[in-house]
Amino acid sequence: MLITQSEALMSRPSPRIDIAHEALKQAILERALLPGTKLPEDEIGAHFSMSRTLVRAVLAKLQSEGLVDARPKRTATVAQPTLEEARDVFEVRRALESEVVRLVVKRWKPAFGAELEGLMREEDAARLRHEGHVAGRLAGEFHIRLAKLSGNVLLERYMSELVTRCSLILAVYGAPHVHDHTGGNEHTEIIAALRAGDAAHATAIMEAHMGDVERRALRGADPAGADALGDVLSRYAGAITARDTATPLRKVAKRK
């Protein structure tokens, strides 16, 4: 249930590559590895006992997902999405979420409702246990599952990537305990709207939800009209903090 079963079939995934990929992904999304942290191929390889060849493949994949920055001849680092990039991601996501809703309404079956509700309840349970990371992951799962119900495999793949990117943005810009909000789960309304079968209304609900998520994610970051300089400086501050923290991965590395 933790592994993305979709990828297991396609792609060129030696299992070992997937393990490292998933582990790093988790670590980054849970902020165990802060943005800017260096990710040297040797060290990662040592941890997962694989050669640089494989590590390289892992990093390439993470880069294509936007989780790591990698410029030629330079050590890869955990990505630090720009505010602008963040807004771009949400913009695309909003568009595709709408499309998902339209398609799901069109092919709606009662079983869908049960499936989504089950997932939602898991999320709520995790939140009650104050397991923020788990709740966050499940919230993402919900949207990916919804995309799968659209019946469009490519759409599911894209949504999956977008959700991941959003999670990183949330980790970078969001308040520390974003996932611990009390009050009703917003996904309830989405399910209700889907059941109602009114496509226009359902997309409206989804757009509203996306608005909430984005607002929550970018809270604290300058609201709208910030100048480029302030943006740059604040990002550098983050980078320095992360960089000072230590030589890359060391915490994990020398756990002896």
Added chain:
Amino acid sequence: MLITQSEALMSRPSPRIDIAHEALKQAILERALLPGTKLPEDEIGAHFSMSRTLVRAVLAKLQSEGLVDARPKRTATVAQPTLEEARDVFEVRRALESEVVRLVVKRWKPAFGAELEGLMREEDAARLRHEGHVAGRLAGEFHIRLAKLSGNVLLERYMSELVTRCSLILAVYGAPHVHDHTGGNEHTEIIAALRAGDAAHATAIMEAHMGDVERRALRGADPAGADALGDVLSRYAGAITARDTATPLRKVAKRK
């Protein structure tokens, strides 16, 4: 102008990798390499005088773009998109093209019109010269350029990938000379609609255009209600043709 300048900045692109990537991409899209053709790492490496290490990176990239199929322990092949996959691609593309139009209308500047018209005229010129491949490429360029005008870098990236995938679909399912149609360029109407500034109308035009493109691309392929078997068989026919044609790449290889 032939190189996608967007990728030059990001990613992890040793120039040599990009060269091979671009070459293979072109070859596949122009049907110089037919779907199903095997792409052994050794042979490709020999052609571009690079080691399998680099070839592997190239193939991985092509795979992520949907241009090659690569299953573990099996020689990679030129992709043969399913009809279902094809429809998925167009579905996602339609959704994102609409979003692009909305955004471009919102940030419209007169210079945009000139830029798009220039590109369009190049396309027409190529078509008059009966250079189908060039015209096709430029038609794709048009949509990518439009996406760039949206100001959303991620959206541009996605659109770029979707256009590529559509080109492959066109190459596989479309009639041999799809790009040689006479009569007005449909892109004219799009530009006009954008100039008018009416978002709703402009998206409607774009949707219509996408409908046309999809219809043109999937013409000949069973129109709607085909059973899976017929689908499979027709695809096998194509595959066998391609496979018989020769040992992989040979045409390109021994062009002496």
Added chain:
DNA sequence: AATGCCAAAACTGTATACATGATCGTCGAT
């Protein structure tokens, strides 16, 4: 104390080697 410079250390870029698993043709049995 701050600035620049240089050598050592740290990493990446790429090729190559070796092991293992697929593929294809041939040969024997039915």
Added chain:
DNA sequence: ATCGACGATCATGTATACAGTTTTGGCATT
């Protein structure tokens, strides 16, 4: 003549070596 098993060949999976570039830390200079 067809079908099925077996081995040679081909191609991939992964590790490792070596070359070249960037980064780092210290030392001399201002």
